[in-house]
Amino acid sequence: MLIKTIEEVRALVREWKKQGCSIGFVPTMGALHEGHLSLLKQAVAENDRVIASVFVNPTQFGPNEDYASYPRDIQTDYSLCQSAGVDAVFHPEPEELYLPNRATTVHVTGLTDVLCGAKRPGHFDGVCLVLSKLFSIVNPDRAYFGQKDAQQVAVVRRMVRDLNFGVDVIASPIVREAGGLARSSRNAYLSAEEKAAALVLNRSLSRALQAMQSGERSADLIRRQVADQIAAEPLARIDYVEVVDFEDLRPVQGPMTRPVLVAVAVFFGTTRLIDNVVFGPELEVR
CATH class of the missing domain: 3.40.50.620 (HUPs)
Incomplete structure (x- = not known):
């Protein structure tokens, strides 16, 4: 009803x-x-x-x-x-x-x-x-x-x-489209070219997750890697790329010793999209 x-x-x-x-x-x-x-x-x-x-x-x-x-x-x-x-x-x-x-x-x-x-x-x-x-x-x-x-x-x-x-x-868990883009009502605003460019979000976060799973614990390095990969996409305009504590959301400096949230917000044209992965060190949530 x-x-x-x-x-x-x-x-x-x-x-x-x-x-x-x-x-x-x-x-x-x-x-x-x-x-x-x-x-x-x-x-x-x-x-x-x-x-x-x-x-x-x-x-x-x-x-x-x-x-x-x-x-x-x-x-x-x-x-x-x-x-x-x-x-x-x-x-x-x-x-x-x-x-x-x-x-x-x-x-x-x-x-x-x-x-x-x-x-x-x-x-x-x-x-x-x-x-x-x-x-x-x-x-x-x-x-x-x-x-x-x-x-x-x-x-x-x-x-x-x-x-x-x-x-x-x-x-x-996050539900994704076939190409990996996180489903969002705002995806409808994207042109075909912008939607293809937005695949960089999941791609960069997946690589960050792989690096952390392989033993990388430097929050600064993970943050920089994700930002560099997104910035290499000409249609992407970064709002933020952050590695924060999963509980209090404060930025992590130095080594990651607790679960972290790697979060991004990026503009494609006028459309602002967000995405994230959670890791740490014994916990992983997609």
């Missing part, structure tokens, strides 16, 4: 809870692709009932970002959710979630000051605000996110811990 109001969601969840059902939740901004579908299918497999949200959240976009042009096709998204076995899709209007005189913000310090947070001021405040609302409305047992948005996963886990939300935050 397609639901537009908060009260409808709460009434449905109350009924499911009375039946003793576990509830999975997959928050999305729509323009669903195989990455989203993998999250939806995992949620369906691991829970009695599943709700997905389709909401292009205005508070996480900066003034010069693509809120107005972000792809929207609720009928296609709803059909994909149904095909994955989702029980309900919450698709509110902005006015349903945000009052005109709202005065509350949600800010996670530290984790939001680096990587995409440093490049997109206020972005994670908007993410945390909308997820706080959605967690309160849906009251899920588990919420599912993609590892491609690794910083978001870390931020949401910290927020959930600090605010005592009773939800398990589950990160699922």
Whole structure:
């Protein structure tokens, strides 16, 4: 079913809870692709009932970002959710979630000051605000996110811990296209030439992972190798290339002794793409 109001969601969840059902939740901004579908299918497999949200959240976009042009096709998204076995899709209007005189913000310090947070001021405040609302409305047992948005996963886990939300935050592996490009709704913005050039992201990260698996422990060298490989692509414009601690997201200097996140953000034309790998030294997560 397609639901537009908060009260409808709460009434449905109350009924499911009375039946003793576990509830999975997959928050999305729509323009669903195989990455989203993998999250939806995992949620369906691991829970009695599943709700997905389709909401292009205005508070996480900066003034010069693509809120107005972000792809929207609720009928296609709803059909994909149904095909994955989702029980309900919450698709509110902005006015349903945000009052005109709202005065509350949600800010996670530290984790939001680096990587995409440093490049997109206020972005994670908007993410945390909308997820706080959605967690309160849906009251899920588990919420599912993609590892491609690794910083978001870390931020949401910290927020959930600090605010005592009773939800398990589950990160699922990155889903990639045949050539290795991480699936993203923003891939639709790429020209054919830009899309071919963007394959350098996974290529450079895969080589970094191979180097670390072979024993390389210098964060500086890994950072430099990834940056040099991406910079060699004429259509690529680097926003950042970082090797950070997997837990606190602080840049790693010198040898890597704990799990690390190798993260990149790169422009191809006007489209900004992110990608990452996690390694370390005994742990590896793609």
